[in-house]
Amino acid sequence: MANVFEKVGEIKERIIKAINDAKDLNALKLVQETELNKKSEFNGLMSHIRELLGEEKVKFGQMMNEARSAIQAALAKKDEELNNKLIEQKLASEKIDITLPGYNFKVGGINPFQLIIDEITDIFVSMGYEVKEGPDVETDYFNFERMNIPANHPAREMQDSFYITPTTLLRTHTSPAQAHAMDEKSGQPIKIICPGKCFRRDDDDVTHSHQFGQVEGLVVGKGINFGNLKATLELFLRKMFGEKREVRFRGSYFPFTEPSVEVDISCMECHGKGCPTCKGTGFIEILGAGMVHPNVLKMSGYDPNEYSGFAFGVGIERVAMLRYGVDDIRKFYQNDVRFIEQFTRK
Ligand code: FA5
Numbered sequence: 001m002a003n004v005f006e007k008v009g010e011i012k013e014r015i016i017k018a019i020n021d022a023k024d025l026n027a028l029k030l031v032q033e034t035e036l037n038k039k040s041e042f043n044g045l046m047s048h049i050r051e052l053l054g055e056e057k058v059k060f061g062q063m064m065n066e067a068r069s070a071i072q073a074a075l076a077k078k079d080e081e082l083n084n085k086l087i088e089q090k091l092a093s094e095k096i097d098i099t100l101p102g103y104n105f106k107v108g109g110i111n112p113f114q115l116i117i118d119e120i121t122d123i124f125v126s127m128g129y130e131v132k133e134g135p136d137v138e139t140d141y142f143n144f145e146r147m148n149i150p151a152n153h154p155a156r157e158m159q160d161s162f163y164i165t166p167t168t169l170l171r172t173h174t175s176p177a178q179a180h181a182m183d184e185k186s187g188q189p190i191k192i193i194c195p196g197k198c199f200r201r202d203d204d205d206v207t208h209s210h211q212f213g214q215v216e217g218l219v220v221g222k223g224i225n226f227g228n229l230k231a232t233l234e235l236f237l238r239k240m241f242g243e244k245r246e247v248r249f250r251g252s253y254f255p256f257t258e259p260s261v262e263v264d265i266s267c268m269e270c271h272g273k274g275c276p277t278c279k280g281t282g283f284i285e286i287l288g289a290g291m292v293h294p295n296v297l298k299m300s301g302y303d304p305n306e307y308s309g310f311a312f313g314v315g316i317e318r319v320a321m322l323r324y325g326v327d328d329i330r331k332f333y334q335n336d337v338r339f340i341e342q343f344t345r346k
Helices: 002-021 025-035 041-051 054-093 112-126 154-159 176-185 226-241 294-299 316-324 329-333
Strands: 137-139 163-165 168-170 190-199 211-221 247-254 257-266 283-292 308-315
Touching: 002 025, 002 041, 002 054, 025 054, 041 054, 112 190, 112 211, 112 226, 112 316, 176 190, 176 211, 176 294, 211 226, 211 283, 211 316, 226 247, 226 257, 226 283, 226 308, 226 316, 247 283, 257 308, 283 294, 283 316, 308 316, 316 329
Parallel strands: none
Antiparallel strands: 137 168, 163 168, 190 211, 211 308, 247 257, 257 283, 283 308
């Protein structure tokens, strides 16, 4: 029987040697698969236990257990060693040479749309205006009713929009910000601008887009008159475009202002001569304005006998077009880096 005991020792040594000799994890796996499978010589040794009696049986069992533990320990040790080796090799091969010159990432510019908002904001903040923002999705009530445009009013036709529900829509102008501001200030004087996006079912062309920006302005107080409106807008336009551009005030109509005006500025392409960009008129309209309608004041809790105000809505892209000489509004939305990177903050 001594042979069976010797055999356990021999096989154990052989397997441990094979484990220690394994050059990589694949070789180690192969040793495990061939030497330790159910039908392997080592596992077959257990069948000899039947031939042994009493103490020898116990001794053989212990020897097998010890051999198995020794093999498992050798396996675990080698596995760790080979894994560490693999990590070291990876680290060595993936070393980064930090002395190499870096890549140059192309940095775009700030969209001229934002540059103009910032410029307009700076001008009005310097005149003591507060900046407010309103929601892009408005209720019919704020977008139209509070702007003195009741249901079925013909002015609704000019501002057809994208409806979210029958009573909520993407706002067609920033004017509802006026009503929000008057509600918030409840009876106190107001001097705000509100920049933001507007949406209309307009046919896109060189000066019209279905999405565009406006900056709304509202001043409410005692004794505010049309002269204040004109002086403010002239000052703004002179700061924005310089002294040379011609500014034109035209009588107009908005249901929420009375009297109302539209303000045009001489075309950046033809300087007033007439060209396709200005549709032959020599001027491009950039804003609507007027004295706040008494109904709007009343609906917002301001007594029109005591308070008056003026309001205006400037088209942001139109200002950007005139300011930078851009001939087509659609360029602002095409995300062409070559276009955007031409503009920098002054
Ligand atoms: C209005 O939207 C009024 N809420 C403006 C206003 C405010 C009047 C306060 C009185 C008091 P209008 O529809 O004219 O008005 O638009 C104002 C400006 O927004 C236009 O002068 C133009 O610069 C710009 N605009 C209007 N529609 C478009 C469009 N489809 N694409 C680009 N810009 C537009």
